[in-house]
Amino acid sequence: MDLFLQNIVNALQWGSFYALIALGYSMVYSILMLFNFAHGDIFMVGAYIGFGIATALLGFAAMIGLPLPGWLILILTILFSMFFTSFVGMLIERIGYRPLREAPRASAAITGLMIGIILETGNLALLGARRLSFPALIESATYQFGGIFVTNKKILIVLVSLSLMYVLHLFIQKSKWGMAMRAMSFDFQAVPLMGVSINKIAPLTFAIGSALAAAAGILYGLAYPVLDPYMGVLLGWKAFVAAILGGRGSILGAALAGFLLGFIEIFVAWIFPSTLRDIIAYSIILLILTFRPHGFFGQAHSTQLRL
Amino acid sequence: METKQETPQRAYKNLLARYKAFSNRIPLLGWLCGGIGAVLIEYFLGDLVSYYLGLPKVPVLFGCLIMLKKPILIPGAVGYLLLVYGLPVFFIARALATPANKLAAFLAKGPITIAALVHLGLLYAILHIWTDMSDYRVLVLKLTMIAVMLTLSLNVINGYMGEFSCSHPGFMAIGAYTTSTITLWLFANDKLFGEALLPAAIGPFFFPLALIAGGLVAALGALVIAIPSFRTRGDYLAIISLAFLFIVKSIIENLEFVGGPRGMSSQPNYSNLPMVFIVMVLCIWIINNFVRSTLGKALCAVRDNELAAESMTVNTRKTKMVTFMFGAFWAGVAGGLFAHVLRYVNPGSFGIQRLAEILAMLYFGGLNSVTGSIVGAVSINLLSEALRPLEIFKWIIIPLLLILVMLYRPTGLIAFTEFKPKELMRSKE
Numbered sequence: 001m002d003l004f005l006q007n008i009v010n011a012l013q014w015g016s017f018y019a020l021i022a023l024g025y026s027m028v029y030s031i032l033m034l035f036n037f038a039h040g041d042i043f044m045v046g047a048y049i050g051f052g053i054a055t056a057l058l059g060f061a062a063m064i065g066l067p068l069p070g071w072l073i074l075i076l077t078i079l080f081s082m083f084f085t086s087f088v089g090m091l092i093e094r095i096g097y098r099p100l101r102e103a104p105r106a107s108a109a110i111t112g113l114m115i116g117i118i119l120e121t122g123n124l125a126l127l128g129a130r131r132l133s134f135p136a137l138i139e140s141a142t143y144q145f146g147g148i149f150v151t152n153k154k155i156l157i158v159l160v161s162l163s164l165m166y167v168l169h170l171f172i173q174k175s176k177w178g179m180a181m182r183a184m185s186f187d188f189q190a191v192p193l194m195g196v197s198i199n200k201i202a203p204l205t206f207a208i209g210s211a212l213a214a215a216a217g218i219l220y221g222l223a224y225p226v227l228d229p230y231m232g233v234l235l236g237w238k239a240f241v242a243a244i245l246g247g248r249g250s251i252l253g254a255a256l257a258g259f260l261l262g263f264i265e266i267f268v269a270w271i272f273p274s275t276l277r278d279i280i281a282y283s284i285i286l287l288i289l290t291f292r293p294h295g296f297f298g299q300a301h302s303t304q305l306r307l
Numbered sequence: 308m309e310t311k312q313e314t315p316q317r318a319y320k321n322l323l324a325r326y327k328a329f330s331n332r333i334p335l336l337g338w339l340c341g342g343i344g345a346v347l348i349e350y351f352l353g354d355l356v357s358y359y360l361g362l363p364k365v366p367v368l369f370g371c372l373i374m375l376k377k378p379i380l381i382p383g384a385v386g387y388l389l390l391v392y393g394l395p396v397f398f399i400a401r402a403l404a405t406p407a408n409k410l411a412a413f414l415a416k417g418p419i420t421i422a423a424l425v426h427l428g429l430l431y432a433i434l435h436i437w438t439d440m441s442d443y444r445v446l447v448l449k450l451t452m453i454a455v456m457l458t459l460s461l462n463v464i465n466g467y468m469g470e471f472s473c474s475h476p477g478f479m480a481i482g483a484y485t486t487s488t489i490t491l492w493l494f495a496n497d498k499l500f501g502e503a504l505l506p507a508a509i510g511p512f513f514f515p516l517a518l519i520a521g522g523l524v525a526a527l528g529a530l531v532i533a534i535p536s537f538r539t540r541g542d543y544l545a546i547i548s549l550a551f552l553f554i555v556k557s558i559i560e561n562l563e564f565v566g567g568p569r570g571m572s573s574q575p576n577y578s579n580l581p582m583v584f585i586v587m588v589l590c591i592w593i594i595n596n597f598v599r600s601t602l603g604k605a606l607c608a609v610r611d612n613e614l615a616a617e618s619m620t621v622n623t624r625k626t627k628m629v630t631f632m633f634g635a636f637w638a639g640v641a642g643g644l645f646a647h648v649l650r651y652v653n654p655g656s657f658g659i660q661r662l663a664e665i666l667a668m669l670y671f672g673g674l675n676s677v678t679g680s681i682v683g684a685v686s687i688n689l690l691s692e693a694l695r696p697l698e699i700f701k702w703i704i705i706p707l708l709l710i711l712v713m714l715y716r717p718t719g720l721i722a723f724t725e726f727k728p729k730e731l732m733r734s735k736e
Contacts (some may be wrong), residue, residue, distance in 0.1 A: 035542070096710065103717030104473055110670040111664050111713045114706035121702040233659055237549065244546040278557035282550040286535070289547055293539035 003148030007270050008263075013154045013223065016161035016264020020216035021239035022246065022254040023168065024209025027216045030185035030249035031198075034105045034169050037112030038092055039120040039213060040236010044229060045088055045216025047134070047221050048123060050081035054135050070138040077137070078160070082211035088202040089210025098202070117234075123229040134221035142202045156220045164215055165255055168208065172251065177204060185249060245285060247295030257296060261285075331621065333400045334735045336414075337407035339429040341400035345392045346436040353391065353440070367443055371693035376619060404735075411734035420513035422732050431584055436607040438580060445580060449648045451688040453641050458668045458684040459594050460637035465666075466674035467598050468630050469610030472539060474548035475638050475665050477555035478525040481658035482639025483646035486521035487571050490514065490647070495575050499566060507575070514577040518586065518643040525639025526632040528555070537624050538614070552662065566650050569654025570721045571646075573626055578647035586644060592639050595631060595677050595726050607675075608628055667709055673719030677726035683719065 021043055028036045054077045061068040098114050100108045140154045172178035180196045181204070192198050220235075223228060242261040246253025261281070268280045289295070292306075353365040360383040366373050369392070370384030394500040400407075414422035438444040457475065465473045477724060492500040494510035505513075528551075535547050560568045597603055605626050608616035616622050646652045664687075672683020687705065 038616065099714050100717060103713070106465070106674075107713045107717040110666060111710050113666065113711075114709045117663065118703050121699055121706075125699050125703070212453060220678045237659060241546055241550065244542055275561050276557070278553050281559065282553045282557070283333070286531075286550050288556070289539070289543055289550075290535050293535070293543050295543070 003270070005146075006148045007146060007266050009150055009154060011263040011266035012158050012259070013262075014266055015219075015259035017220055017235065017258075018239045018242045018261045020161050020212045020219075021236060022242040022258040023165070023251060024213050025240055025243035026246065026249060026251055026254035027181075027205050027209050029243065030251070031188075031202055032097065032101070033188065034097070034108045034207070035112070035240065035243070036092070036097070036206070037109055037210065037236075037240075038096070038116040038119060039112075040211045040232035040234075040239070041116040042085060042089055042092070042232070043213040043220075043236060044123070044227075044232030045119055045217075046081055046085040047075070047126075047217030047227055047231065047305050048132075049084050049088075049133055049214065050077050050218035050221060051134055051227055053077045053080045053084075054137060058135060063101055065120065074137040074218075074222075076258045078215055081214045081218055085214035085217075086207035086211040086268025089206035089213075091209075093203050093206040097206075097237060098199070101198075104260055113212045116236075119232070120229045127229075131226050132227035134218075136225065137222070153222050157223060160215065160219060164212060168212070168251070171208075181205060241282075241285060242301075244290065245295050247297035248296035250295070253295060253297030313408075320683040326441030329401065329484070332408070332735050334403045334407050334411040334689045335426060335732055338396070338398040338412050339397075339433065340403045340407060341396035342433040343429060343436070344399040346433050346680075348395050349391045350436055350439065356390055357383075357387055360384075360390075360398070362387060365440060367441055368447065368689070368693055371647050372696055372699045375694070389578060393430050405722070408734045408736040411732060412736070415729075415733060419729060420599040423728060425448050426732055429587055431535045431581070434584065435580065436445075447692050449578065449580065449583045449644075451685055452583050453645050453648065454589045454665075454668060454684040454688045456587055456637055456641040456644075456673065456682040457665050460634045460641065461669050462674065462677070462680045463594060463598065463606075463630060463637075464634040465669060466676070466680075467603065467606045467610065468627065470536065470547040470549045471542075472532065472634075472638075473545055473662055474529075474551045474555075475634075476661040477552040477640035477643065478528060478560060479661070480555055481525040482518075482521035482526045483657075484521075484565055484571070484642075485524045485639070486517045486643030487574050487652060488565060489517040489520060490575055490577065491571065491573075496560065496572065497573050499564065499571065507576070508677060510575055511577050511582075514582070514647075515586075521643035522636040522639035525536040525642070526636040529631040529635035530628070533628045536627050536631065552657075554657075556654050556657060559657075563580055566653075568654060569625030570651060570655075572651040573654075574647045574650045576647070576650065578644045583644055583648070586640060590640070591677065591681070591726075594637065595728075599725065600640035602626060602629065667705070670719050671709055671712055673716075673724075675723045676719075676721050678724060679719055679721035682721055 021299065024039050024042070025035055028034070028039075054073060057068065057073045057076060061073070077110055081208060092115055096111045097108055099110060123159030138152065138156070143150050143152070159261045172181060180191070182190045183194075183196065184198065184201050188198075217232075220231075238261065239258065242257040243254045246255070247262065264281045264284055265277060268284075349365065357363075362370075362373065362380060362383045366384055370388055374381050374384050374671055386724065411422075414425060434448060437652055438448050461472070461475050464475075466468055488500075490513075491497050493505045493513070494503050494507050496503050525620050531551055532544070532548050536544050539547075549632065551696050559565065582615055597618070598606070605616065605621045608619065608621050613623055641659075668683045668687045669680065671680025671687055672681070690708075691701060691705060694704060697704065716722070
C-alpha cells in the first residue's frame with residue numbers, strides 16, 4: 001500500500017512533465033491543425049535558457065554579495081525562461097509554419113522535425129557535447145507521511161505545473177485573447193473574417209505552448225539535474241503521444257492524458273520488470289486508440305484531415 | 308547602353324541554348340557510355356591526374372571531402388572533376404550519340420525487359436568500376452541503394468496512400484533481425500546460435516530466401532498498423548505507428564536470444580554490391596508496377612477521398628492492408644540488406660533518428676513519385692557523406708536545405724510525376 005502511494009506521487013511528478021509538454025502540442029493543434037514537432041526541442045531549449053539564467057542570477061548574487069534566497073532565484077528563472085522561450089516559439093512559427101499554412105500538413109510536420117534537429121545540433125555546436133548539470137536552487141528536504149516519502153521538489157513540481165495549468169485555463173476561458181483562441185479553434189475559416197488576425201493568434205499560441213514547455217524544462221532540470229541536447233527528443237515524442245491520446249486539440253484531454261501516460265509508465269515499471277516498460281505502456285496506448293480512435297476528448301469530425 | 312548591359316545575359320542564354328541543343332540529342336545510353344569512359348579514365352589515370360593537380364590521392368567522393376577539409380585544394384579538385392568526370396562524359400556521350408541513338412531505337416523495337424537489362428548492365432558496370440577504387444565508396448553506395456529502397460517503400464504508404472506512417476524503422480528492424488537470425492543460425496559460427504547448421508558455401512544462394520523471410524515477417528508486423536487503419540487515419544494512425552516503433556524496439560531490447568540491447572554482430576558478408584544492386588532494381592521495378600497497377604490507382608483514390616473510393620467499389624480495407632504489408636515487406640528486405648552491409652545491428656539504430664532520416668529523404672525528393680524517391684534518397688545520402696568534414700554543422704545544413712525545399716516546393720522536389728522507363732530509354736533522334 002505504501003509502495004502504491006509512493007508510486008502515485010512519482011507518477012504525478014512524471015506525468016506533470018508530459019502534461020505540460022502535451023499542452024503545447026495540443027494548443028498549437030487546436031488552432032493550426034498541425035503538430036509542432038519541434039516542441040520537444042523547445043522543451044530542451046527552455047531548460048538550457050533556464051540553466052543560463054539560473055547560473056547568471058547565482059553569479060550576480062555572489063558578485064554583489066547579496067544572498068538571494070534559492071526560491072526567489074527559482075521563481076525568477078522560471079519566469080524569465082518562460083519569457084525568452086516564448087520568443088523562440090514565436091520565431092519558429094514565423095519562419096517555419098507561417099509560410100506553410102496552406103501547404104500539405106506533412107510538409108509542416110517535416111519542417112518542424114528539421115527545426116528540431118537544427119535546435120539540437122545548434123545547441124551541440126554552441127555548448128559542446130558535455131553535459132551540464134542544472135544548479136540545485138533549493139535544498140532538498142524529505143517529508144514522511146505514514147510510509148511514503150515525499151521530497152519538497154516533487155511537491156513543488158506538481159504544484160507549479162498544476163497552477164500553470166490553472167492559469168492557462170483561466171486565460172483561455174476568461175480573457176479576450178483566450179476567447180479569440182477558442183473561436184479560432186472552433187472555426188479556422190470564419191474567425192479571421194470577424195477581425196481576429198490569425199497572424200496574432202498563432203504566434204500567441206506558440207508562445208504560450210513554448211512557455212509551458214520551458215517551465216517543464218526547468219522543473220525537469222530540478223528533478224533530474226543533467227541537461228543534454230537530446231533530452232527533449234524522447235520526452236517530446238511521448239508527450240505527443242499523450243496529446244493525441246487526450247484527443248487532438250483538447251486542452252483538458254492533453255493534461256489528463258499526460259498524467260495518465262505518467263501513471264501508466266510508472267506503474268508498469270513497478271509491476272513488471274522495468275525493461276518491459278515501453279512494450280506494455282505502448283501496447284496499452286495502442287489498445288486504447290484501437291477502441292477509442294479519437295482519443296478521450298477528441299471529435300470524430302476531422303477524420304478527413306490528413307497529416 | 309542597354310545592349311551592353313544585356314550582353315552577359317544574352318551570352319548566358321546562348322550558352323544555355325547551345326548546351327540544350329548539344330545534350331538533347333544524346334540518349335540515356337550515350338550518357339551511360341560516357342559514364343563508363345569517365346570511370347575507366349579514373350581507374351587507370353586517376354592517380355596520375357591527381358598527382359599533377361597536387362591532390363594527395365584520388366578524391367573519394369567527387370572531391371567534396373577534400374574541398375571541405377583543405378580549401379586550398381579546391382582548384383585542384385575542381386580541375387580533377389572536370390578532367391576526369393565532366394569533359395570525358397560530355398565528349399564520349401557526344402561522340403557516341405549517333406550509334407547510341409541507333410542502338411536505342413533498335414532496343415525500343417524489342418521487349419522493354421531487354422532494353423532495361425542493357426541499360427542496367429551499363430549502369431552496374433559504371434558503379435562497379437567506380438567502387439573498385441575504395442571500400443569507402445562501396446559502403447556509401449550500398450547504403451545509398453538501401454536508402455532508395457526504404458524511401459520508395461515509405462513513399463507507397465506516405466505518398467500514394469497518404470497516411471503518415473512513422474513505423475518504417477520498426478519494419479526495417481524486424482527485417483534486419485529476422486534475416487540476421489536466419490543467416491547466423493544456419494551459416495555462421497557465432498556465440499548466439501552456436502555452430503553453423505549448413506555449409507557456408509550455399510549461404511549466398513540462400514540469402515535471397517532469408518531476405519524474403521525477413522520481408523514477410525515485417526509484412527506480418529504491418530498488420531498491427533493496418534488493422535487499426537481501417538477505422539482511423541491521419542494523426543491517430545501516425546501515433547499508432549509511432550507506438551508500434553517504440554514497441555518493436557523495446558521487444559528487441561528484451562529478447563535475449565538476439566542479443567538484447569547489445570545487438571547482433573558478425574553477420575556473413577552476403578550483401579555484396581551486385582546483390583544490393585539487383586534487389587534495389589527489383590524493388591524499384593516492382594514498386595513502380597505496383598503504383599501504376601489498378602491497385603495503385605485505387606490507392607490514390609483512397610488517399611483523395613476514402614468515402615468516394617468506397618462508393619466507387621474500391622475495397623478500401625483490402626487496399627490499405629495490402630499497401631501496408633507491401634511497404635513493410637520492402638522495408639524488411641532493405642533492413643536485411645542493411646544488417647548484412649554493416650554486419651552489426653542493435654536496437655538503437657532503428658529509432659527516431661532513423662525515422663527522421665527516412666522522412667527527410669522522402670519529403671525532399673517528393674511524394675507520389677518513384678523518381679522523386681530515388682532523387683531524394685541519393686541526394687540526401689550523398690550530401691550527408693559529402694558534408695562529413697563539417698562534422699556537426701552537417702546536421703544544421705541538411706535540415707536547413709530541407710526547410711527551404713519545404714517552403715518553396717511543399718510536396719518535394721519532384722512530386723506527382725510518374726517514372727517512365729520507356730520514355731527514359733528512348734532514342735533522341
